Amino acid sequence: MALAALARKIFGSPSDRQVKRYQGKVAAINALEPELAKLSDEQLRARTQEFKAQLAQGASLDDLIVPAFATVREASKRVLGMRHFDVQLIGGMVLNDRAIAEMRTGEGKTLVATLAVYLNALTGNGVHVVTVNDYLARRDAGWMGQIYNFLGLSYGIIVHGLNDQERRDAYAADITYGTNNEFGFDYLRDNMKYARNQMVQRGHAYAIVDEVDSILIDEARTPLIISGPSEDRSELYIKVDSLMPIIGEDDFELDEKLRAATFTDQGVEKLEAAMTEAGLLKSGSMYDVENVMLVHHANSALRAHKLFRKDKDYIVRNDEVVIIDEFSGRMMPGRRYSEGLHQALEAKERVKIQAENQTLASITFQNYFRLYKKLAGMTGTALTEAEEFADIYSLGVITIPTNLPVQRIDEDDAIYRTAAEKFDAIAELIKECQLRGQPVLVGTTSIEKSEMLADLLRQKNVGQMNVLNARHHEQEAFIVADAGLPGAITIATNMAGRGTDIQLGGNLEMRIEKEAAGLEGAERDAKIAEIKAVIAEEKKKALAAGGLMVIGTERHESRRIDNQLRGRSGRQGDPGHSKFYLSLQDDLMRIFPVDSMDSMLGKLGLEQGESITHPWVTKAIERAQGKVESRNFDIRKNILKYDDVMNDQRKVIFEQRLEFMDAEDVSETITDMRHDVVANVVAKAIPPRSYPEQWNSEELEIAAKTQLNVAVPVREWAKEEGIDAEIVEDRIREAADALIANKEERFSANIMRQVEKSILLQSVDGLWREHLVMLDHLSKVVGWRGIAQRDPLTEYKQEAYELFQGLLGNLREQVTSQMAHVEIQMRQPEPPPAPDFSRMAETHIDPLTGENDADGDEITSPEGLPPIDPKLLVGVSRNAPCPCGSGKKFKHCHGAFA
Known part of the structure; x- marks a missing residue:
């Protein structure tokens, strides 16, 4: 480690060397600034068409970086009054080079994106800017969209609640802002439609992912799922839930690392007896085939009661169970856990139970974002996950230097024996900070702990405070904006992706929005001047008190989450402090214990209320976090290996659907399918090199009638001299072809082409949905093959391939049978309408832990x-x-x- 540090000191880090390589282009951009400043607005706007013409004549995007970036900088100065710093120009080059720009909080990532977005939008293929929530998508598009419009480019916004035409228009724009969920769900919905003109997306050319670590790492285990309603089992959930109070501590086992709960043998016996008494278990064991549904419900109820905690994992609001996002601490209204877990929680909390859903389409973020030909990202915390970004997404991580030197002081962790001692110490520090007028941001890991700390501060007579968690989601931006006021105390559940800067003295834009709304002209100007003066005075006080103090109430599993909290202090060269307080009762220390920490504290003979603070201890905890991160990376990699199997099949199905939709005539495909079915039914009934008396003629006649709708006298044919399987196959094929030819003669070729395409597409969709369910079940049980010394992944690949072969065979039979039996009503042919998505739910599910979030809209x-x-x-x-x-x-x- 010492040698590595010495080498970095002499030669610089890989990021330092890359940044140096960009300096020449930065100098060239700066040299163009005086020349562009002399241009009129019209002349500056005209440069966009000039760049497009150069691209059409064979120029590359790299050839245009210097003039295009200089143009965007000049436009930003005129439209927004914001001039890109040199380090922001470097950030833009990193984004254009298919890499992740790691920039500290407050360094202006939103403005950085405009450089690469403008350059890549010149190709006309569309640029997607991906954010973590609708608020940021609207804010960033409306804010940065002024630059794009000034330069003659269009932009659109994709948020929840838009109809298809609005989405189509947004995707047709040069630049499209939206959330990761909306982009992914639009892709899935497009591949459920029956005509190209019903689709909304137009390809995946280039995307910039904001808060890339949150989207591509934290949520990478979380597939997007579109599902439809299935059978209602509300009463069964309530009955099973009523049995949970009899389950004692010895009746189940918990694995908090995997968020799993299982019954012990004793628990199973107790539950079987209770189910029999309640009339749920009719006969035999709970694990008999006919009782599998009971096992599913019992396991869901156990997890709901023993693993999921109210006000941490979910809250009850308006008679609904609402999920709290574990990464952002926000409520997720309309999202639901899947596999019956949400229904089990509803039964536990005695609220209305909504029906379960069946999977119709699914994709992980990992595989969705790998669809893009060119991908880039930006965040304040990515370096700790550089290996995963490189391995999964082929994305490098470049750390961009700050515009001004960082002055924040990061103190060593303080570790206490108990949580009570830790929170007392935190409360005392907060009181001290408030007395000297220093703003304080406290980061907690759950709603429960944030409100417990707030209660403790009230007991200690600490003044006004703001609690930012899922319960106060609506006031989020204003609470964050005021967190830099002198003496302000803000308790936040999570600070990832909040999107609003904590500025010492207050946030000017937010203050103007709140206090100058409705004012115009001179009155508005006077109010803004007054606000600026107040903020300048308040900032002086906050700086004198030491800048923003960030307090972490415990360490997260990932160092990135801790760094996101720390990064809120010390923006743009401001002074600041950060310190984490830990106890041996914290989740991280309890579930992933740091070796010999307890014995170390014991040997030191710590008294009540005393803590240990030492760089070695902080390093030991960070090493433990590194181990957890590696473990989580391995889990995500393993899940991706399984999902890649489905993804390969998904690509085949989706590409085939597009071919069918675009084709004017699929009759050749239908004919090939029909001939394959004929060959199969003949092969099943007539063994190779067999005599006619050995044929199963009756079975062949039935199969021909059932699958091909033709009556063939196979038993009569078998009496003919010289008859063989090839002749029989030819005759049946001719009869089947004649049936279809007759329909075409009666109803016209045009109508038959529409019917063929309609039946083909709907058959593909129906069988693909069934296939998804089969693969889901297979992935859950294939792990047991390891007991027999067989590699589960190899087994999964083999069986998934066989299932896919079965899907293709079923498709041939289903399409052939439907075409043979279909009765056509004479009317103007129309393509099938798009599926009714109001009847479907959107789900965001974690396949490993079951922490799933789905759209819970009722069927309309x-x-x-x-x-x-x-x-x-x-x-x-x-x-x-x-x-x-x-x-x-x-x-x-x-x-x-x-």
Whole structure:
């Protein structure tokens, strides 16, 4: 380690060497500044068309970096009054070079993105800027969009609640801002539609991911899932939940690292007896095949009661269980845990139980963002995860130097024996800071702990404070904006991706928005001048008191999360302090114990209220965090290996769908499928080199009628002299082809082409959905193959391949059978309508821990159809009358996409 540090001191880090390579272009950009300053607005705007013309004539984007970046800087000065610093120009070059720009909080990442966004938007292929929430997408687009519009480029915004046309328009713009969830869900929805003109996205050329560590690391285990309603089992959830009070400490085992809970043998016996008494278990063991559903419900109820805590993992609001995002501390309204866990929590909390959902389409963020031909990212904390970014996404991490030297003092951790001692010490430090007028930001890991600390401070008569957590999500931006006022105390559940700077003395933009709203002209100017004067005075006081004090109430599993909290202090050269307080009762110390820490504290003979503070201790804790990060990386890598198997199959299916949608005529494909089916049914009934008396002629006749809708006298043919399997196959093929030819003659080739495409696309979708369910079940059980000394991943690949082969075989049979039996009504042919997404839910699920978040919207009737209770739709036959009373068949009414 000492040698590595010495080498870095002499030769510089890889980031330092890369930054030096950019300095020449920075100097060239600066040299153009006086020349561009002389141009009129029209002349500056005209440069955009000049750049596009140069690209059309064969120039590369790298050739245009210097003039394009200089143009954006000049436009920013005129439109926003903001001039890019030299280090921001370097950040823009890093983003253009398919890498991650690590820039400290307050260094202006939002402005940095405009450089690479403008340059890459010149190609006309579209640029996606990905943020972590709708607020940031709207704010950044509206703010930076002024530069793009000034330079003649268009921008759009993708947020929740837009209709398809609004989304299509936003994606058609040169630059599109949106959240990671919306981009991913749009991709999945597009691949469920039946015509190219119904799709909204137009490709994946270039994306810049803001807070890239949060999206590509923290949420990488979290697939995006679109699901539809399945059978309602509310009563069963309530009955199983009522049995949970009998489960004692010896009846189950917890693994907090994996967020898993399992029954012991004693617990299973106790639960079986209770289920039998309650009439749930009719016969045999809980683990018999017919009782598998009970096992699923019991496991969900156990996890809901023993692993998931109210006000930490979720809150109850308006008679609903609302998930709290573990990474950002925000509420996730409309998102739901899957696999019955959310229903189990609803039963536990005695609120209305919503129906479960069935997976219709799915993709992980890892595989979605690898769709982009060019990907880049920016964040304040990425270096600790550089190996993962390089391994999974082929993204390098370049640390950009700060515009001004960092003056923040990061103190060593203070470790106490108990949590009570730790929080008492934190409260005393907060009182001291408030007395001297120093603003304080306290980071906690849960709502429960933030409110407990707030109560403790009130007991100690500490003055006004703001608590920022999921309960106060609406006031978030204003609470953060005021956190830099002298003596302000802000307690935050998590500071990742908040999007609003903590500026000493207050945030000018937020103050203007709050205090000058509705004012115009001279009155507004006077108010703004007054606000500026107040902020300048308040900033002096905060600086004199030492700048922002950041206090961490415990360490997170990841060093990045701690660094995100620390990074809120010391922005743009301001002074500041940070210190973490820990106890042996903290989750990290308890679940991932630091070797010999307890014995070390014991030998020191610490008295009540005393702590140990030493650089070695801080280093030991960081090493423990490094081990946890490595373990989590291995988990994500392993999950990706499994998801890559599905991803390869997904690509095949989605690409095939696009080919079918774009093709004017799929009759050749349909014919090939039909001929394959004929060959298969003949091969099953007629063994190779067999005599006619050995044929299963009756089975072949039945199969021909069932799958091909043709009556063939195979038993009669078998009596003919010289007959063989090839002749039989030719005759059946001719009969099947004649049937389709007759339909085409009766209904016209145009109508048959539409029918063929419709049946083909809907068959692909239906079988793909069933395949997803099969792969999901396979991934959950294949791990047990390890007991038999077989590699689970190899087994999964083999069986997934066989399932996919089965899917293709089923597709041939289903399409052939439907084409043979379909009855066509004469009317103007139309492509199938897009699926009704109002009947579907969007889910964001963690396959490892089960911490899933899904769209919990209730089923609504398609436009133009009468409303109906979703329970009435369960189990209705496709050809039965629709329960809504419309008089139509279910498949032509509410069951159109059920």
